[in-house]
Amino acid sequence: MPDLTARVGLVGFGTVGTGVVRVLREHRSDIDERLGFPLVLKRIADIDLETDRGVPLDGIELGTSWEEVVEDPEIDLVVELVGGTGTAKDLVLAALGAGKRVVTANKALLAHHGDEVYAAAARDGTDIAFEAAVAGTIPVLRALREGLCADRIESLMGIVNGTCNYILCEMEEGSEPYPNCLKRAQDLGFAEADPTFDVSGMDSTHKLAILAGLGLGANVHPDDISTEGIEGVANLDIEFAREFGLRVKLLAIAKRREDGVEVRVHPTMIPGASVLAQVGGPMNAVQVRGEMSGPTLYYGAGAGSIPTASAVVADVMELARAKHLGVAGRVPPLGTPTLRDVPIVRSEDLEGEYYLRFSVLDRPGVLAAIAGALGERGISIASVVQPERHESRAVPVVIMTHRAREAALRKALEEIDQQGAVQDETRVIRIEREI
């Protein structure tokens, strides 16, 4: 009898790695039954072999060297959960070079070096899969790569960072300021001790670079993506949004345009009755609009040891099946063999509706001056809210615009600034109604 067993080597035994061990152990009989052959975790490598992860490790060879995993001729599949773009990159390329199939959840690696990694997999006649790199357990990459492969995707809008979504939901529900809600997120394990990477929008930007490749077939580098985090969102903005039937979400947006692609990450006001607006707490969702399929949406847990691990193991099973059949490259990693180098539309060329919150001294003529500056730049006002009257101190004035070009808006805001009518930085939040 030939040995049909597919053998897995895991590099990186942290939170998700521990989850992978648990999924493989606890669902082993189901997994083997579905595959029709045994899937075995043969080796684990991590620099820390001391910490007790609370999972049984009998029968698994432990080591501190990833090279041992990659060089083990019995290992068919390597799971990379080291993270970052240093060791992770070396080991992924070495594993592919050794003809192993690779599963990774490493969004930074793929966002920055995806082209090199995908090319290596094709050249080495093997496969790489990375469902868990974007939106955790949600099989949205599969949906884009295969489920929607007959369609042309027009846009993607995703809530792909659970930390930010949790904080914004907390700010909305409890009307507490950002720092308190961030603190709570940290206490509950939804935010890191240093939350910068998440709250600055950078994490979403990495994921968007991957999504834009899969969805639009566009070669997008994180540096191409205009990124704004949630640190500047005030409770006041959330409350005003609600008055207009809108909610504030951090969205990662990619849109196909005739002149290129739009790729941006920023707090966005969206219709409160939309499905995307209901995504609460640390959950994720990606809404895709296809020319033929129309809108589809994919919702679920964006992080967490076990949900993420279940996506990693699903990828392992997919590649184990390919190994079993002796084929590779069934579907290109991004659904298309080559990404197009398309122009990235500059922020100033974007067009949309805007929420503007000015902080003004409540004197006669201030609103007229603001409205005048906007009007001169061709920006028409959809509505104005000026809720309070305190002649002695700054009060908020909120203006919702009709569709306007961002360059014109920026010019107008600069002029308004120069007039000295505003007391504080003007808050600008984009509105997306067609989601």
Added chain:
Amino acid sequence: MPDLTARVGLVGFGTVGTGVVRVLREHRSDIDERLGFPLVLKRIADIDLETDRGVPLDGIELGTSWEEVVEDPEIDLVVELVGGTGTAKDLVLAALGAGKRVVTANKALLAHHGDEVYAAAARDGTDIAFEAAVAGTIPVLRALREGLCADRIESLMGIVNGTCNYILCEMEEGSEPYPNCLKRAQDLGFAEADPTFDVSGMDSTHKLAILAGLGLGANVHPDDISTEGIEGVANLDIEFAREFGLRVKLLAIAKRREDGVEVRVHPTMIPGASVLAQVGGPMNAVQVRGEMSGPTLYYGAGAGSIPTASAVVADVMELARAKHLGVAGRVPPLGTPTLRDVPIVRSEDLEGEYYLRFSVLDRPGVLAAIAGALGERGISIASVVQPERHESRAVPVVIMTHRAREAALRKALEEIDQQGAVQDETRVIRIEREI
């Protein structure tokens, strides 16, 4: 040079068939680029070749005989869009027998004869795919078959019939009665001239039989599924639901239990703030709860020529890739090689919360009698609403129960009926809070 072209034969040139031709034509260059080889529609068979479908047919061989398609040695893939369980079954089995790969959108065929069809595909060393059979364009079957394959699914809840969802949403928004909303659905093409199959819940039942196989690995026949349509839902029920923060949706539900599986289709009250509750108009969504992945949700268009066709063509592309690589049976059609024959939990053994609307004469002691009968059977009351007082005619009394066994509830309702306190049939709607 070997001929790498994959050739498709289409049987059934109706609404979706026409959509398939359009998708294949209009996205041809994208499709060929993604596949890396050409995909060509070679033949179409339909009994009606007279009607102008408004799509160019140059280069396609037209005929009225499905046998010509199945017997054409050049054809690699057969798309069955005839529908029903007669000719469709014959042609699918013949195509598989001839070693063709088959794509179908035929839920009735798979719900009733799936076991036979899947066995034929395995025996004949070929493949069958059917994403469009459930929830139209939404790639939820792929999600269950591959995206969540490392997990054990605990439950599925789907809005899988757009006609019913449209009617319920219209009843909610306009407060118009069922017949008016059905009429509007028919005028807009969201309901058939004879809507019975949809509004009775039967269409959802067919889809649930397929979903239960994919999600729970359970062998479920449509006859096993307790089915109730939307014909009996009154505007009053929708309004009372809203008072309790709930909305009424026709759900197809499958749950794994220790003693078997629950499979049922019925109007259901669900939390108004849930993502599933926001699914509006003719849209579909399926919420899946996995032991490890937690809740995930898949949303999109459940019907329509072009959205459904885009799912059909995605399946064609998947099977064309398998043909190109010379492999078959990569993943079993339902994600697992064999379905388990599990006990179907009887309706009377279900346990849940219930909404009860009694129609009573508003006399002293009536509520006490009802509450007494419920209490005697161990059914405890969560709240009571008795909004009107008209001593001369019947008024509604609404009772929301805590968790109760359905057998006990039915007994209690029988007794209440016999007491002569109720004037009309008591309306019972199940409540699902954990979605």
